[in-house]
Amino acid sequence: MAYAIEIKDLKKRYGNGFEALKGVDLTVEQGDFFALLGPNGAGKSTTIGILCSLVNKSSGQVSIFGVDVDKDFAGAKRYLGVVPQEFNFNVFETVFNVVVTQAGFYGIPVELAKERAEKYLKKLDLWDKKDTQSRMLSGGMKRRLMIARALIHEPKILILDEPTAGVDIELRRSMWEFIKELNEQGTTIILTTHYLEEAEQLCRNIAIINSGEIVENTSVKALLKTISSETFILDLAESIDSVELPDYDIRLVGDGSTIEVAVDKGQNLNDVFEYLSAKQINVLSMRNKSNRLEELFVKLIKGSN
């Protein structure tokens, strides 16, 4: 079975000499929920731009569902729906026309286009805005409009470039519910995001790109297993004066009602709780000090620089 996306030795050098991609190899399986992560300027948007033909590659091979873009770009494009980072619709068109017009560019007859426009605008809570000029929409609505537009030809792959940037929490959750639903129905999802907890919660596989090179390409589970140490924050019912546990990096913070403990690979949180129970210290809540994926991301990026 062909990969949804297969990229081999992809290179891109811009006119000013900047080498944005230095030989990227990447595969995304069909039906995957895939995250492409990297710091600003790492090459994420260039990679996505090449996939959807907004950027000309310098060399390398790109196949979408087995279709080589150099041989049949039009055929390959049919598989892709793209939600770019920046708003890129005609702001003077109505919401309905933005979506129906996009369908026309894929050769979809207008009656079918209208049916689908209604379906996706309703799904994305934009139906009541269908006759509104798109420039009058809020940021979150504009983002959803771009998702509806990207889905109008019912692509097999949906690429979302920073889809939740500037979107409030409630809207972000409902957006992800919808995207997860699409994924469950078989659509391959590729996303870039700066919210790493989103990538950890949603994605099965992940690639981290830095300075135009892939520094990690694995499953989220496998990546998280490589964590050598996690730091937890424990909120206590009452303040205490001191805390000490052999072999553990444990310390009191703030007014003495919070404990910070680092648990290395091979160590066990039960030891910590046993110690606290023995001291009759009640724990109200516990959380990670920082997102696990975020820690790994920073480590990998630092290591590759």
Next chain:
Amino acid sequence: MSSGEIWIAFYTILRREIRRFMRIWPQTLLPPAITMTLYFAIFGNLIGSRIGEMGGFSYMQFIVPGLIMMSVITNSYSNVASSFFSAKFQHSVQELLVSPTPNWVILLGYVLGGVARGLFVGAVVTVLSLFFTHMQLHNLLLTILIVFLTSVMFALGGFVNALFARNFDDVSIVPTFILTPLTYLGGVFYSISLLPDFWQGVSMLNPVLYMVNAFRYGILGVSDIDVTWALVIIAAFIIGLFYIGLSLLNRGRGIRN
């Protein structure tokens, strides 16, 4: 894409272009109507009555074909230049670039959108001219052919301009500093037989002269040039500009990194 899908994509672009210039009619349709009415009233009626005949016709009758052609040229050009540049500027051109629509369909859709506006304005100006003079038609087919081909040619020019343009100033440079002088010196208001030999020779290098005269020939039956030459020149420009426009589009000039 199948031929049916290509037709839908082409029709979508054309429909959007027509919807665009109809939506903003106070910017696209009203100004040429007002400007041309002023030309008819001032140059045709007031000044023209003192000039007398030109080419065997009243001055008003003489300038009407030129003024219709002038509106067609400027509107065909500026429609495509401003529409495609706006799409570039607000990145909505990406909607087309990510789709499987072939580049030649994109080019044709925009160009015929410009032709639609050029011909629509040309028709409005023609109707307005009837309030000032009576119109005759020497050769209907030639008139339609010349006005259509000229409109296609300048719409293609507008497209190439938009591909190269980096800001809104770049979109207005060509119409202001090239198109307007060529049109005014292209025999819209006078017959080049009035000029000294040297300037007649210089005028023959102006392609707009051929279009205006060929169109005038279709309407009045008089021309300073051989109409066959006009058709050859327009056809050569259309082929050349289409090739340039499509090559630039294929290379992604100004629209792809």
